[in-house]
Amino acid sequence: MKEAVPDVVIQRLPMYAHILRALKEVGVESIGSRELGAMLRTTPAQIRKDLSYFGKFGKQGMGYDVSQLLDELTGVLGLGRQWSLALIGTGRLGRALIEHKGFVDDDFRMIAVFDKSHRRIGRKLGGLVIQDVVELEQTVKERGIEIGIVAVPPSEAQRVIDSLVRSGTRAILNYAPIVARVPKGVQLRQITPLHALQSMTYYLKAELTSLVPTSAPQTKKKARGSEN
């Protein structure tokens, strides 16, 4: 049995796959951990360590075979098949998610959308009829929906998440800025641009502070950009 892979490594894999796909498209056949590290703004050692969880790739001094590594990561991530999604909340944000090309790719397919507003229920969105959110649990069970996208207001988000969990959804992408609770075994990812902004102002503030003489302790650290 393989060693358990840390979640932080799993979270980096989509970006690895993304880069490898781009390299393959332009005809690059092999790539070294140094070049891959530079593209991903990390060290060659980190690249080698991350990839070592998934078997032996590349030979000393030879670099990785782009196509082989991409296939392996695609398999590891469970891509290359279609996952079914449901969207809950069809306000401005939800509508933008549905209509924005590039939100998902061919591996993901939105098969149901829900709202609680009677002005919206019954209308069409992205080719789907908006259903009443009271039908959420039954629909998720019947249609085997695997991933829920939560785009409702913060005050309603936990209730929707609980419904998804009860109906068997094991992966939830939550846009509401709450600290959502899910039981162990359920994956939850937050998309909270406000928090990303707030973590950047820490560095901006530190820069401003260091421009003027002050007796306050200064933080000199200037981190490189990082994945959110």
Place this chain on the structure above:
Amino acid sequence: MKEAVPDVVIQRLPMYAHILRALKEVGVESIGSRELGAMLRTTPAQIRKDLSYFGKFGKQGMGYDVSQLLDELTGVLGLGRQWSLALIGTGRLGRALIEHKGFVDDDFRMIAVFDKSHRRIGRKLGGLVIQDVVELEQTVKERGIEIGIVAVPPSEAQRVIDSLVRSGTRAILNYAPIVARVPKGVQLRQITPLHALQSMTYYLKAELTSLVPTSAPQTKKKARGSEN
């Protein structure tokens, strides 16, 4: 001089502040690291370690003073003042960001929007006139815009990011699914829901695999939900 604070800690602070604000609003005056840890799905030890970077809070067995800790974190994060934003890209995604309440709060103010499409330039969006993207660098310099939000297609994103950097922007929130390059000293955060989805399917796939008898190695790890 204080010890440099790891970026991973900085990235957690907005959620700490978010929780503390909610606690303060409902009248909670003090809270223990155990309770705070439960709310943030982390350990009391992690909470104590994270907060120890910013000075002494709370006494053994007494818990943290909610109001005092919130004030401190607000200061550390550089919040409680207004930061100016520019949005580049006013397609569906950009428009949704502008129009979606809750995308930003009072600490952030959108003061300019840009597009390259002549169908859009000159129109109004969120009370602002959409400017030609060729004016980006000059406007950012003149108006001292501090943070750029990039919502253009992937093929144009790096060019826009380079413009922002040249004009002095030190923090960029990028929605395009690219591995963007920024020089040291410039903060970059990615909002890439597709990658969040792809990192969750890893776990879903592992669950499916473990339901059927197989000779393939199984990964048994079921990570708790985590911040993206």
